[in-house]
Amino acid sequence: MSLSMRSALAAVAMMAAAFGVNAQSDWPNRPLKWVVPFAPGGPTDSISRVLSARLAESLGQGVAVENRAGASGAIGSEFVARAAPDGYTLVFGTQSTHASNLIFFPNMAFDPIRDFQPLTLVGTACLALIVPPSVPATNVRELVDWIARQSGAASYGTAAAGSSQHVAAELLLRNSNVKAIHVPYKGSGAAMPDLLSGRLSFMFDNLPSSLPLARSGKVRALAQTCAKRSPAAPDLPTMVEAGFKDFVIEGWYGVFAPARTPRPVAERLSAEINKALRHPESMERWKTLGFDPIGSSPDALAERQRGDLDYWRRMIEFTGVKVE
Structure with missing residues (x-):
């Protein structure tokens, strides 16, 4: 290779590196997209x-929330997995979209x-067993x-097949x-x-979205799946207290960016989301939602993801839950 050719290649490499550094230092210079892989109205949307x-x-930039529901959260999650790894497209994931779905859908077009x-473990929330007044x-x-x-005519609804609500309901029925x-x-x-209309007989729904409905009398809350009573619902017995041994299901929420997002951008996002999570007004909102905020480093969320895979494999095997 000639000296002039080597010099030209070196110049191109230096320009690419400089562009990457400038792109990261200039981030964010346009609005972000925050994808919720479920329909509006649920806890993932509210949080x-x-x-x-x-x-x-x-950040001083707009953050647009976009609901992309379907396929147990896989549609919205795949959209973000395929997005450019530049820190401008995020997804609000759960233990189902970013852990147990890997068990239910081993042939997914993407790997959760x-x-x-991973950016941050936002928090945890258990489920509430609720029924309509009818x-x-x-x-x-x-x-x-x-x-x-x-x-056999009773029915129950879930956020999606294979969700924690699905596993909880089948655990109740099996036991x-x-x-x-x-x-x-x-x-x-x-x-x-x-x-609410009584077309469904019961449901395990996220505690954050169940509590306001129970307080207003639109549903009746019978129990919660936390290991111990949530501070947001101190009068609601746990499933264990109701006589169901080892019936504990606690889900989690986390924020993710596409793989290969530059580490400095990922760490900045993690820090800013953790700050938003702990904002005084946010903390007041979490109390009303029955949501337990955590906040973590990217590595801590990655560790939680992998640890949950073993737990959900055992739960799914016991309940026999399948995604048709």
Whole structure:
């Protein structure tokens, strides 16, 4: 190779490196997109809108929330996995979209671990077992007895097939030796109208979105799946207290960017989202939602992802949950 050719290649490499450095130091210079892989109205949507608004304030750029629901959260997640790794497209993931879906859909077009850069573990929230006023049950045992009398005609809704709500409902049915019809939706918000109207018999929904409905009398909350009673619902018994040994299901929420997002950008995003999470006004909002904020480094979220895979494999094997 001639000296002039080597010099030209070196110049190109230096220009590319300089462009990368400038692109990172100039970030963000345009609005961001925050994808929620579920329908509007559920906890992923509610929490996302609080965080995205605070993030926009701290970054000085708009952060647009976009709902891309479907396929148990895979549609919105894949959209972000395929996006440019430049820090401008994020996804608000859950233990289902970024952990257990890998078990249910081993042939997905993307890998929920390999194709994402974790940013922060936003927090955890357990589920609440809720029924419409038309179902005459005031505790879990009464609900089980009522389901048994329906001879298989009772039904329950979930945010998606393979979601934590799906696993929780099947865990209840298996432990009680009763049957009910599963009706999956594109997010908890989409299922709620059918529960409120009585077309669904019961539902395990996220505690954050269940509490306001229970307080208003639109649904009756029978139990929560936390290991211990959530501070947001101190009067609501746990499933263990209701007589179901080891019935503990706690989901998590996290923010992810596409894989190969520059580390400085990922760390800046992580820090800013953690700041938004702990903002005094955000903290007040979390209390009303029954959401337990955490905040973490990118590495801590990656560790949580991998650890949850083993847990959900065991739960799915026991309940026999399948995604049709």
